[in-house]
Amino acid sequence: xxxxxxxxxxxxxxxxxxxxxxxxxxxxxxxxxxxxxxxxxxxxxxxxxxxxxxxxxxxxxxxxxxxxxxxxxxxxxxxxxxxxxxxxxxxxxxxxxxxxxxxxxxxxxxxxxxxxxxxxxxxxxxxxxxxxxxxxxxxxxxxxxxxxxxxxxxxxxxxxxxxxxxxxxxxxxxxxxxxxxxxxxxxxxxxxxxxxxxxxxxxxxxxxxxxxxxxxxxxxxxxxxxxxxxxxxxxxxxxxxxxxxxxxxxxxxxxxxxxxxxxxxxxxxxxxxxxxxxxxxxxxxxxxxxxxxxxxxxxxxxxxxxxxxxxxxxxxxxxxxxxxxxxxxxxxxxxxxxxxxxxxxxxxxxxxxxxxxxxxxxxxxxxxxxxxxxxxxxxxxxxxxxxxxxxxxxxxxxxxxxxxxxxxxxxxxxxxxxxxxxxxxxxxxxxxxxxxxxxxxxxxxxxxxxxxxxxxxxxxxxxx
Amino acid sequence: xxxxxxxxxxxxxxxxxxxxxxxxxxxxxxxxxxxxxxxxxxxxxxxxxxxxxxxxxxxxxxxxxxxxxxxxxxxxxxxxxxxxxxxxxxxxxxxxxxxxxxxxxxxxxxxxxxxxxxxxxxxxxxxxxxxxxxxxxxxxxxxxxxxxxxxxxxxxxxxxxxxxxxxxxxxxxxxxxxxxxxxxxxxxxxxxxxxxxxxxxxxxxxxxxxxxxxxxxxxxxxxxxxxxxxxxxxxxxxxxxxxxxxxxxxxxxxxxxxxxxxxxxxxxxxxxxxxxxxxxxxxxxxxxxxxxxxxxxxxxxxxxxxxxxxxxxxxxxxxxxxxxxxxxxxxxxxxxxxxxxxxxxxxxxxxxxxxxxxxxxxxxxxxxxxxxxx
Numbered sequence: 001x002x003x004x005x006x007x008x009x010x011x012x013x014x015x016x017x018x019x020x021x022x023x024x025x026x027x028x029x030x031x032x033x034x035x036x037x038x039x040x041x042x043x044x045x046x047x048x049x050x051x052x053x054x055x056x057x058x059x060x061x062x063x064x065x066x067x068x069x070x071x072x073x074x075x076x077x078x079x080x081x082x083x084x085x086x087x088x089x090x091x092x093x094x095x096x097x098x099x100x101x102x103x104x105x106x107x108x109x110x111x112x113x114x115x116x117x118x119x120x121x122x123x124x125x126x127x128x129x130x131x132x133x134x135x136x137x138x139x140x141x142x143x144x145x146x147x148x149x150x151x152x153x154x155x156x157x158x159x160x161x162x163x164x165x166x167x168x169x170x171x172x173x174x175x176x177x178x179x180x181x182x183x184x185x186x187x188x189x190x191x192x193x194x195x196x197x198x199x200x201x202x203x204x205x206x207x208x209x210x211x212x213x214x215x216x217x218x219x220x221x222x223x224x225x226x227x228x229x230x231x232x233x234x235x236x237x238x239x240x241x242x243x244x245x246x247x248x249x250x251x252x253x254x255x256x257x258x259x260x261x262x263x264x265x266x267x268x269x270x271x272x273x274x275x276x277x278x279x280x281x282x283x284x285x286x287x288x289x290x291x292x293x294x295x296x297x298x299x300x301x302x303x304x305x306x307x308x309x310x311x312x313x314x315x316x317x318x319x320x321x322x323x324x325x326x327x328x329x330x331x332x333x334x335x336x337x338x339x340x341x342x343x344x345x346x347x348x349x350x351x352x353x354x355x356x357x358x359x360x361x362x363x364x365x366x367x368x369x370x371x372x373x374x375x376x377x378x379x380x381x382x383x384x385x386x387x388x389x390x391x392x393x394x395x396x397x398x399x400x401x402x403x404x405x406x407x408x409x410x411x412x413x414x415x416x417x418x419x420x421x422x423x424x425x426x427x428x429x430x431x432x433x434x435x436x437x438x439x440x441x442x443x444x445x446x447x448x449x450x451x452x453x454x455x456x457x458x459x460x461x462x463x464x
Numbered sequence: 465x466x467x468x469x470x471x472x473x474x475x476x477x478x479x480x481x482x483x484x485x486x487x488x489x490x491x492x493x494x495x496x497x498x499x500x501x502x503x504x505x506x507x508x509x510x511x512x513x514x515x516x517x518x519x520x521x522x523x524x525x526x527x528x529x530x531x532x533x534x535x536x537x538x539x540x541x542x543x544x545x546x547x548x549x550x551x552x553x554x555x556x557x558x559x560x561x562x563x564x565x566x567x568x569x570x571x572x573x574x575x576x577x578x579x580x581x582x583x584x585x586x587x588x589x590x591x592x593x594x595x596x597x598x599x600x601x602x603x604x605x606x607x608x609x610x611x612x613x614x615x616x617x618x619x620x621x622x623x624x625x626x627x628x629x630x631x632x633x634x635x636x637x638x639x640x641x642x643x644x645x646x647x648x649x650x651x652x653x654x655x656x657x658x659x660x661x662x663x664x665x666x667x668x669x670x671x672x673x674x675x676x677x678x679x680x681x682x683x684x685x686x687x688x689x690x691x692x693x694x695x696x697x698x699x700x701x702x703x704x705x706x707x708x709x710x711x712x713x714x715x716x717x718x719x720x721x722x723x724x725x726x727x728x729x730x731x732x733x734x735x736x737x738x739x740x741x742x743x744x745x746x747x748x749x750x751x752x753x754x755x756x757x758x759x760x761x762x763x764x765x766x767x768x769x770x771x772x773x774x775x776x777x778x779x780x781x782x783x784x785x786x787x788x789x790x791x792x793x794x795x796x797x798x799x800x801x802x803x804x805x806x807x808x809x810x811x812x813x814x815x816x817x818x819x820x821x822x823x824x825x826x827x828x829x830x831x832x833x834x835x836x837x838x
């Protein structure tokens with residue numbers, strides 16, 4: 001099920017009502033588990049087996065790791081978890097990519113490897129990372145294994161975060177099962193307002209921006225440079241609105257059921273450096289990559305060269321996690337390069353407190369770097385990226401298209417960021433006792449009702 | 465007591481805020497969303513039409529306003545020209561997404577005057593969703609009412625025409641339904657925003673069909689393939705023969721004053737600029753049959769494609785839409801209008817029917833006085 005579908009609010013309301021009316025704790029967990037399975041099979045029941053298998057594998061491995069004291073067996077169990085999770089992910093997500101990429105080499109030997117017609121199971125990149133982090137944490141003895149299959153299943157399949165995160169650590173989620181799921185009055189208002197904020201970001205901003213982004217990115221050479229430039233900035237707005245909107249709905253929905261999920265975004269376009277950007281963008285993925293890839297690779301402990309190499313490896317693999325295409329690899333490499341360069345420059349200059357103009361300039365520079373990255377990220381191929389770059393340079397030859405709704409959505413997003421950066425930030429938290437909050441909530445509801453997008457777009461991160 | 469006072473203040477604050485914000489939206493509604501369309505019965509045309517005098521603001525593509533003229537004709541201000549044509553079509557002729565001066569009918573009047581010195585009146589008989597079977601049904605009423613020198617049928621899809629092959633089946637019931645009282649009341653109360661909200665909740669945004677919820681598990685089968693197969697399996701040749709037969713009758717009925725304008729959606733921007741249309745071959749075959757039957761037709765495809773090649777402008781699409789998709793824009797309307805005006809001038813279709821508006825009005829007056837049904 002897609003959060004942006006009309007069915008979702010009804011589904012969520014039914015689940016919340018059932019939880020509110022059920023006294024028995026295990027029954028409440030079973031209700032949420034059943035709801036999660038339904039939520040997943042609503043898209044396609046055929047991949048439920050994969051989800052169940054992944055759950056059973058890591059639950060059993062967790063128990064095995066707890067029982068065994070033999071390091072060789074423990075290492076083998078961890079290897080099994082890694083091979084199982086990454087094997088499934090590799091097959092469904094990367095098989096065709098690697099075969100197609102290797103075909104050029106195979107051609108020289110006269111060999112032909114055929115690709116397969118594979119459907120990418122929704123959410124696979126997210127739930128494999130969750131189960132993998134669980135097994136690694138149990139192996140490292142940082143986490144007690146979960147003995148209850150019901151609790152562990154709930155951790156993996158919990159519907160608000162199942163298909164596109166946030167990537168929740170078992171250490172954050174499992175302790176909450178002592179009390180949750182349960183419906184409390186105190187959680188309703190923050191949960192509902194966060195869901196509302198998510199719908200505004202997705203339906204009013206991201207989907208309206210997509211109406212401009214999709215046609216321009218499909219044929220950038222036909223449009224004037226002004227239109228292409230606006231479309232590139234619009235894509236930055238779209239992907240932010242889409243994914244942070246999704247995360248808001250996920251976190252808000254979980255909150256209604258008594259769970260606290262980690263926030264995934266913190267106004268990343270106000271970052272003053274690329275490193276800062278990665279502390280604010282898709283936070284649960286970047287911390288996952290830091291804890292389970294960058295640090296195990298040696299992090300910054302093995303000298304300057306290894307630090308830069310580790311940064312590059314982490315970012316390239318992070319890029320590849322987003323999708324099986326060379327544009328994602330290039331996007332990851334671009335960020336790795338930017339982070340390395342930034343690290344190099346900061347090591348040469350003394351850390352001083354920045355003045356306001358310096359902050360502004362650095363924010364603008366970081367946004368420019370991120371924007372260039374988005375051009376790679378959104379392009380279907382490297383040649384299309386080159387066409388996009390050329391379109392930016394060919395002046396105003398071509399169709400000048402200035403769609404008012406996407407431009408208004410973009411301005412709205414800019415205004416929201418300006419308010420967040422100002423001393424009026426508290427207004428955006430929608431405090432129930434503030435006199436302006438009912439007006440803002442009223443306008444948000446009215447805008448959603450009057451200006452829904454012409455065509456609801458699937459969430460961008462569903463494809464990852 | 466302090467808590468109760470605080471709660472009361474909070475409730476009051478929320479009531480004021482929600483009501484206040486919704487009131488703002490309510491009052492701003494007529495400027496920011498599409499107008500409510502009120503349809504009434506027009507006895508003389510024997511059809512359901514828009515209400516004369518209404519101003520229709522359209523926001524979903526162009527940002528335009530339309531003043532509804534006599535007989536519910538969008539953007540029509542009758543002039544004193546001695547010659548008149550009637551342009552039939554669907555929402556392209558209705559033209560809500562462009563201002564009145566940019567509608568096809570008014571551009572024909574202007575171009576005929578400026579380029580050919582021909583004084584002309586042009587009645588736009590467009591309605592969203594209408595097709596040839598609808599126009600055929602209303603032809604005699606329009607003929608009697610306006611005595612035009614030509615009837616122009618604007619076809620944007622071949623399906624508009626093929627409906628003529630069996631109009632008993634494809635009868636469009638919506639021409640026969642007046643707006644319910646709730647709609648009239650909503651229009652009176654300027655409740656455009658509320659009306660739009662109800663529409664968005666009840667109807668699918670793209671198709672306009674009643675919204676339905678799905679609760680079964682997936683995967684969902686795509687129905688589009690099946691629909692395509694049905695369309696392709698139909699006997700195109702038979703349909704064309706039937707349509708031609710009916711068109712000949714229509715043409716005879718209006719003394720050969722029928723002009724067909726084919727204005728399909730080319731060029732389109734897909735992964736590049738596509739200058740062909742799936743119906744190209746069908747239209748070419750049909751155009752030959754039309755020529756053999758002495759039914760006049762204009763093919764707008766090359767004018768549209770040249771318009772883009774020369775001016776870099778697409779005939780369809782708006783800033784508030786997608787370039788090359790949707791309705792004809794002011795530029796596309798101008799191309800169509802220029803082609804019509806040129807053809808009219810070429811044929812010197814100044815027929816013997818010289819009936820001024822005043823005469824038409826007198827005729828109507830006497831018919832009413834005698835109590836005749838139109």
